[in-house]
Amino acid sequence: MYTTNASRGLPRHRSRHLAERYTRWTLRCLIAVLVIALLWLVLAFHLNGQWMFALLFSVLGGSLAVVFTKRTLMSHRYIFPAVAGLGVFVIFPLLYTIGISFSNYSSSNLLSEERVRSQLLRQTYQEDDAAFDLALYREGDLTRLLLDSGTQQFVSSPLNLENQEIRQIGIQAADALPTSETLPMREMIQARSALQALRLITPDGTELRMAGIRQFAPMLDRYEPRENGTLFDRRDDRLLTPDHTIGFFVADTGERITPGWPVNVGFANYTQIFTDPDIRGPFMQIFVWTFVFAALTVVFTLAVGFVLASLLQWDQLKGKAIYRTLLILPYAVPAFISILIFKGMFNQHFGEVNMILDTLFGVRPEWFTDPWLARSMLLVVNTWLGYPYMLLLCMGLIQAIPQDLYEASAVDGGGPITNLFKITLPLIIKPLTPLLIAAFAFNFNNFVLIALLTGGNPDILGASTPAGTTDLLVSYTYRIAFQDAGQNFGLAAAIATLIFLLVAGMSLLNLRLSKVKV
Amino acid sequence: MAMVQPRSVGARRLGAHLALICFVSLIVFPLLLVISISFREGNFATGSLIPERFSLEHWSLALGIPWERPDGSIVQPPFPVLLWLWNSIKVAVVSSVLILMLATTSAYAFARMRFKGKEPLLKGMLIFQMFPAVLSLVALYALFDRLGQFVGWLGINTHGALIVASLGAVALHIWTIKGYFESIDGSLEEAAMVDGASTWQAFRYILLPLSIPILMVVFILAFVMSIMEYPMASVLLVDEHKLTLAVGAQQYLADHNQRWGNFAAAAVLSGLPITVAFLICQRWIIGGLTAGGVKG
Numbered sequence: 047m048y049t050t051n052a053s054r055g056l057p058r059h060r061s062r063h064l065a066e067r068y069t070r071w072t073l074r075c076l077i078a079v080l081v082i083a084l085l086w087l088v089l090a091f092h093l094n095g096q097w098m099f100a101l102l103f104s105v106l107g108g109s110l111a112v113v114f115t116k117r118t119l120m121s122h123r124y125i126f127p128a129v130a131g132l133g134v135f136v137i138f139p140l141l142y143t144i145g146i147s148f149s150n151y152s153s154s155n156l157l158s159e160e161r162v163r164s165q166l167l168r169q170t171y172q173e174d175d176a177a178f179d180l181a182l183y184r185e186g187d188l189t190r191l192l193l194d195s196g197t198q199q200f201v202s203s204p205l206n207l208e209n210q211e212i213r214q215i216g217i218q219a220a221d222a223l224p225t226s227e228t229l230p231m232r233e234m235i236q237a238r239s240a241l242q243a244l245r246l247i248t249p250d251g252t253e254l255r256m257a258g259i260r261q262f263a264p265m266l267d268r269y270e271p272r273e274n275g276t277l278f279d280r281r282d283d284r285l286l287t288p289d290h291t292i293g294f295f296v297a298d299t300g301e302r303i304t305p306g307w308p309v310n311v312g313f314a315n316y317t318q319i320f321t322d323p324d325i326r327g328p329f330m331q332i333f334v335w336t337f338v339f340a341a342l343t344v345v346f347t348l349a350v351g352f353v354l355a356s357l358l359q360w361d362q363l364k365g366k367a368i369y370r371t372l373l374i375l376p377y378a379v380p381a382f383i384s385i386l387i388f389k390g391m392f393n394q395h396f397g398e399v400n401m402i403l404d405t406l407f408g409v410r411p412e413w414f415t416d417p418w419l420a421r422s423m424l425l426v427v428n429t430w431l432g433y434p435y436m437l438l439l440c441m442g443l444i445q446a447i448p449q450d451l452y453e454a455s456a457v458d459g460g461g462p463i464t465n466l467f468k469i470t471l472p473l474i475i476k477p478l479t480p481l482l483i484a485a486f487a488f489n490f491n492n493f494v495l496i497a498l499l500t501g502g503n504p505d506i507l508g509a510s511t512p513a514g515t516t517d518l519l520v521s522y523t524y525r526i527a528f529q530d531a532g533q534n535f536g537l538a539a540a541i542a543t544l545i546f547l548l549v550a551g552m553s554l555l556n557l558r559l560s561k562v563k564v
Numbered sequence: 565m566a567m568v569q570p571r572s573v574g575a576r577r578l579g580a581h582l583a584l585i586c587f588v589s590l591i592v593f594p595l596l597l598v599i600s601i602s603f604r605e606g607n608f609a610t611g612s613l614i615p616e617r618f619s620l621e622h623w624s625l626a627l628g629i630p631w632e633r634p635d636g637s638i639v640q641p642p643f644p645v646l647l648w649l650w651n652s653i654k655v656a657v658v659s660s661v662l663i664l665m666l667a668t669t670s671a672y673a674f675a676r677m678r679f680k681g682k683e684p685l686l687k688g689m690l691i692f693q694m695f696p697a698v699l700s701l702v703a704l705y706a707l708f709d710r711l712g713q714f715v716g717w718l719g720i721n722t723h724g725a726l727i728v729a730s731l732g733a734v735a736l737h738i739w740t741i742k743g744y745f746e747s748i749d750g751s752l753e754e755a756a757m758v759d760g761a762s763t764w765q766a767f768r769y770i771l772l773p774l775s776i777p778i779l780m781v782v783f784i785l786a787f788v789m790s791i792m793e794y795p796m797a798s799v800l801l802v803d804e805h806k807l808t809l810a811v812g813a814q815q816y817l818a819d820h821n822q823r824w825g826n827f828a829a830a831a832v833l834s835g836l837p838i839t840v841a842f843l844i845c846q847r848w849i850i851g852g853l854t855a856g857g858v859k860g
């Protein structure tokens with residue numbers, strides 16, 4: 047094997063070919079444009095206060111510029127795009143997830159503190175005791191509003207109450223009451239949606255909104271910024287202090303004002319997993335089931351695949367090609383389709399499985415509501431999906447076993463069972479081990495099967511997070527992050543980090559066992 | 565051919581055939597069943613494998629053509645299956661081409677060049693390839709959510725995001741192509757470089773034409789993986805007309821309203837091309853899959 051140093055360090059001459067010179071310059075321009083675009087992104091993220099992303103793209107842009115300008119890094123130009131892809135879409139998300147696991151990032155703590163503050167400062171409340179009584183006067187097709195607080199009277203210009211869009215209307219102090227006919231209660235109720243959309247602005251700038259069926263009341267800013275970052279709640283007459291350990295504004299009574307902002311909470315998510323009984327119980331149950339599921343899947347698929355492979359390698363058997371093609375069909379059909387096929391087939395009421403069981407034994411098991419039946423269904427389906435892979439692996443490995451071993455066994459009177467367990471299995475188990483670990487790791491994280499077949503159901507009772515008896519750790523994480531109303535990203539990231547550690551362990555073990563040569 | 569034969573070989577052969585036939589029919593039964601159901605009338609039809617009441621209703625709906633029932637009522641197609649299939653193919657083709665380009669160039673460097681950090685990079689790729697994307701979905705969602713504020717075509721609910729995200733899965737393919745490159749003797753490229761070709765030219769005009777078979781395999785592999793990708797698409801895509809098939813198909817079997825018959829036709833329509841493509845290319849695909857890892 048020879049290696050090139052990619053003309054490293056050699057002086058490069060201007061190419062004799064015009065076309066090549068142009069290509070070179072086009073490439074250089076392309077790189078420059080890319081770097082500039084990345085720098086723009088860095089600036090945009092920085093101005094938005096998202097330093098993690100700014101850092102990511104400055105690293106990306108910087109390394110791009112360095113790799114494509116330094117002549118000594120010529121070889122790295124070839125691998126840069128792939129490594130960058132891996133960095134941005136695998137390694138960065140991984141680190142970011144670990145980062146999130148130390149925060150309380152969730153649907154209630156989503157925005158930055160400044161955004162939360164400005165959102166709170168925009169909130170208004172209705173002052174009830176300063177309400178205005180409402181009366182409507184007909185003026186042709188239009189309607190005039192009269193607002194009376196007892197001390198003050200305001201009138202609006204004639205309005206079209208068919209219009210239900212939100213609009214701001216100025217009103218003036220009334221010198222005299224309108225003389226036209228008033229609208230009866232029934233018509234006021236009919237015009238309710240239009241009235242609710244009105245924002246009446248008094249001459250001194252106060253905004254009035256509908257407060258009851260015959261009332262309008264002024265809208266006031268609810269919060270008022272005070273010194274050292276506190277907010278004063280005018281409606282409830284209390285002082286709110288920002289608490290940077292929990293990421294909420296807190297009243298003296300300890301009440302939290304939502305929304306909050308994400309803050310660093312240290313190991314709180316991890317301690318919650320292991321100490322909060324409502325989370326620890328389901329977590330441990332799911333953890334055990336994940337291991338059992340992955341291990342049993344590997345055992346079942348290996349058993350089926352191994353037996354079939356030994357059968358198919360028997361030289362006395364005809365029609366092997368047809369059997370082989372039919373046997374790997376489950377592997378060729380897209381998994382998301384075959385899983386859904388099984389979901390329909392196992393349906394409690396009209397699924398074919400229950401119909402057959404009903405006619406044969408008169409039973410209709412509830413595959414999706416009984417935890418143990420749901421688990422066995424998952425194992426059956428996953429064995430169907432996974433055995434062809436084991437079959438192909440075993441066939442490849444069995445082919446490499448020298449035939450004279452079987453000859454010797456036959457001379458000594460060994461039958462097919464003896465051959466299987468004394469010759470074939472011991473000889474293929476060693477090269478198979480790293481692949482079995484990979485299969486274990488894959489099924490450990492077999493999200494698609496759970497998501498499409500059971501969705502994790504039936505649920506575990508008494509769990510404070512959405513947890514199902516058939517959930518694997520990955521689907522549990524997914525549900526905590528994306529399905530629950532709480533959307534607890536921090537907790538989900540903490541569990542994901544634990545799975546990362548497990549997967550890292552498995553893949554290191556795998557790397558050692560398979561003795562990969564680089 | 566074995567020289568020593570047991571006496572009862574004929575009986576054993578018969579037994580093996582019987583066992584295999586039983587097993588194969590068990591395995592193939594769900595697939596035949598779905599084909600049969602797709603031709604049955606109504607969504608809850610039961611019956612034998614050969615439909616007694618033959619109907620093209622589900623097929624017509626799967627192809628997007630409204631179907632007129634015998635009683636005169638018109639049934640509209642419930643979901644845009646063909647659009648989903650088109651979305652899937654679009655995303656899969658673009659991402660496979662990109663993956664192929666990235667994987668080929670880096671595999672070349674890894675196979676033929678000496679540079680700093682080569683070994684840790686290669687090993688790191690093997691390790692990181694085992695981390696499923698599901699686990700970092702929160703981070704990926706946040707990444708594309710923020711990116712979308714500045715670059716429209718990379719936001720949530722765009723195919724651009726899905727395509728770009730699939731570039732993370734490039735490591736497996738680099739290993740496959742690298743193995744093939746290493747099996748090709750380097751003397752041809754050496755000769756070309758002695759004659760004045762640059763490294764890039766040796767790669768482009770000598771090695772690439774020799775590697776067409778493995779490039780085809782990697783393309784098909786990446787294509788199949790992208791078509792089947794579920795977790796990322798389920799989080800990144802929102803609108804019904806943007807969905808890929810893998811995400812959209814499950815809507816047929818929603819818990820409260822299962823359209824078994826409609827699903828069957830859509831499943832056969834979209835699953836058959838992929839299955840046939842896989843079977844035709846199985847010889848090459850399986851080599852790549854069993855060498856590198858597990859089908860995802």
